[in-house]
Amino acid sequence: MLIFAPKTSSSLAGRVAAALGTVLAPSEEREFEGGEHKMRPLVDVCNEDVYVVQDLCGDANASANDKLCRLLFFVGALKDAGAERVTAITPYLAYARKDRRTQPRDPVTMRYVAALMEAVGIDRVVALEMHNEAAFDNAFRCHTLRLEAADVFVADIAKAVGDQPVVVMSPDIGGVKRAQRFREFLTSTLSREVDLAFMEKRRTKGVVSGATVVGDLAGRAVIIYDDMIVSGSTILRACQASRQAGARTVLVAAAHAAFLPAASQIFSSHAADNVLVTDSIELRPEFEQWLDSGLRVCSIAPLIARTIRDLASHRD
Known part of the structure; x- marks a missing residue:
C-alpha cells in the first residue's frame, strides 16, 4: 500500500499517513512556463495498491480546475507505471453541487468529472459528505464510497x-x-x-x-x-x-x-x-x-x- 499526495493536499495527507503509522510515498512535482506541470512517483508502483489524497476545493494556491488536472495526470502516470489499483481520496469533490440541470442546456458537471476520473483509470473514489448522495452514486461507473462527517x-x-x-x-x-x-x-x-x-x-x-x-x-x-x-x-x-x-x-x-x-x-x-x-x-x-x-x-x-x-x- 502506497499513499501519495500532490503538494496542495500534503498537510491532510500527512496527517492521514501518520494515523496509519506510515509516511507519504515520495513523488516529484515540477512547474513549467505557461502554467503546465508534471508529477511522478519516485518509487516503483507496479502491482501496488495506491491511494492519492487530494482535496479539490480551489484556494489561494491552486484553483479547483488545477487541482483536478493534477490529480488526473498523476493517476494517469501511476496507471502507466503499472499500479494495480488507484483510489482517489477526494474529501471535497469539486463540482459535486452541479449535479443537475436547473436551466435549459445547463451542464451536469459532476458527471463530466466522473467521466474524466474513469478515463485516466481511477478504480475507486472516496469522498466526504456529498451534497447530493444519489447524484454522486449515479454519476460514477467505478466504485465509490461516501464517508459521513x-x-x-x-x-x-x-x-x-x-x-x-x-x-x-x-x-x-x-x-x-x-x-x-x-x-x-x-x-x-x-x-x-x-x-x-x-x-x-x-x-x-x-x-x-x-x-x-x-x-x-x-x-x-x-x-x-x-x-x-x-x-x-x-x-x-x-x-x-x-x-x-x-x-x-x-x-x-x-x-x-x-x-x-x-x-x-x-x-x-x-x-x-x-x-x-x-x-x-x-x-x-x-x-x-x-x-x-x-x-x-x-x-x-x-x-x-x-x-x-x-x-x-x-x-x-
Missing part, C-alpha cells in the same frame, strides 16, 4: 450538549435526510431521544428567503447540521431563527469549510455558540482568528486512515 462530530457534540434536551435541525428541506442520519448517530451516543427540525428556504436569482422553522426549539440545544459552509448566509439565517425560537444553545456542524470572506459574519455576530468543521479543506488564514473562539476544526484523518486500512485489507 457524523462519525467525526458526534463525540464533540455529545460532550457540548451534556444533559440538555437536543434537536438536530437542517437549514433547508433538502438536507433533512442528512440531519436525520446525524440525529440517529447522536441518539445512539447520548442513549436518549433527539428530535428533528428543519427550516424553510427559498432561493430566487441568488437571493435566499424564508424563515419558518418546523419543529420545537424552545429551551433546547439546537444542532444545525449541513454539508458545507460557503458564504454562510444559510447557516446565519438558521442560527438567528433558532435564537428567535428560544433555543438555549446553538451549535453548527458542517463537513466542508469552503469559506468565502462573507462567512465571517457567522463568527462576528456570535449567532452560534460554536461552529464545528472538518479539515477536508485547508482553513483559510483569515478564519484562524476564530479558532478556540467560536470555531473548531475536527480532523478527518483518523476516519480516512480507517477507511484506507479497511479497503487495503479487502483488496480483491
Whole structure:
C-alpha cells in the first residue's frame, strides 16, 4: 500500500499517513512556463495498491480546475507505471453541487468529472459528505464510497450538549435526510431521544428567503447540521431563527469549510455558540482568528486512515 499526495493536499495527507503509522510515498512535482506541470512517483508502483489524497476545493494556491488536472495526470502516470489499483481520496469533490440541470442546456458537471476520473483509470473514489448522495452514486461507473462527517462530530457534540434536551435541525428541506442520519448517530451516543427540525428556504436569482422553522426549539440545544459552509448566509439565517425560537444553545456542524470572506459574519455576530468543521479543506488564514473562539476544526484523518486500512485489507 502506497499513499501519495500532490503538494496542495500534503498537510491532510500527512496527517492521514501518520494515523496509519506510515509516511507519504515520495513523488516529484515540477512547474513549467505557461502554467503546465508534471508529477511522478519516485518509487516503483507496479502491482501496488495506491491511494492519492487530494482535496479539490480551489484556494489561494491552486484553483479547483488545477487541482483536478493534477490529480488526473498523476493517476494517469501511476496507471502507466503499472499500479494495480488507484483510489482517489477526494474529501471535497469539486463540482459535486452541479449535479443537475436547473436551466435549459445547463451542464451536469459532476458527471463530466466522473467521466474524466474513469478515463485516466481511477478504480475507486472516496469522498466526504456529498451534497447530493444519489447524484454522486449515479454519476460514477467505478466504485465509490461516501464517508459521513457524523462519525467525526458526534463525540464533540455529545460532550457540548451534556444533559440538555437536543434537536438536530437542517437549514433547508433538502438536507433533512442528512440531519436525520446525524440525529440517529447522536441518539445512539447520548442513549436518549433527539428530535428533528428543519427550516424553510427559498432561493430566487441568488437571493435566499424564508424563515419558518418546523419543529420545537424552545429551551433546547439546537444542532444545525449541513454539508458545507460557503458564504454562510444559510447557516446565519438558521442560527438567528433558532435564537428567535428560544433555543438555549446553538451549535453548527458542517463537513466542508469552503469559506468565502462573507462567512465571517457567522463568527462576528456570535449567532452560534460554536461552529464545528472538518479539515477536508485547508482553513483559510483569515478564519484562524476564530479558532478556540467560536470555531473548531475536527480532523478527518483518523476516519480516512480507517477507511484506507479497511479497503487495503479487502483488496480483491
